Amino acid sequence: MVWSGYLSLQMSLDAVGTALDLEVQKVTAGKRLIKQFCTPATPSVLNGGGTRNLPGSDPNGWQAFVGYNQRDVEVELAIHDRLSSFPMPNTEWDAYALDQRINDTGILLDHPSQTPPLPWTISTVR
Secondary structure: OHHHHHOOOOOOHHHHHHHOOOOOOOOOOHHHHHHHHHOOOOOOOOOOOOOOOOHHHOHHHHHHHHHHHHHHHHHHHHHHHHHOOOOOOHHHHHHHHHHHHHHHHOOOOOOOOOOOOOOOOHHHHO
C-alpha cells in the first residue's frame, strides 16, 4: 500500500483495486469474518466457553475466512503487477522501513543527550 500512496492512490486494498479497475477485487465480507475469528469473543456454547471462535465453531465461516485471505493475496499480487511499470525509488522504501522501525520500537525520550527537566513545577510558577 506504500507503493500505492507513493503514486497518489488511496492506501486501502479495496480502493486501489477499484481505482485500478482490477479483474479481482477485495471481498467485502472480510470485516465480519475478521471480527468473528480474530477478536475476543463472548464465551458461549458454540465456542466451548472460550474467548475465541476457533475454526471448528463455524467450519463454513472458517472456509469463507480462508477464501477471504486468499482473495486479499490475489488482489495484492494484481496491484503489484499493475504498479510494476511505476517503480518506487529505493530511497522511498528506505524511508518507509525507517518509519516502520520507529513505529515498532519507538524513540527514546529519556536519552542522556536530552536536556534535564526544568527545576520548577506549575505550582511554583503561579
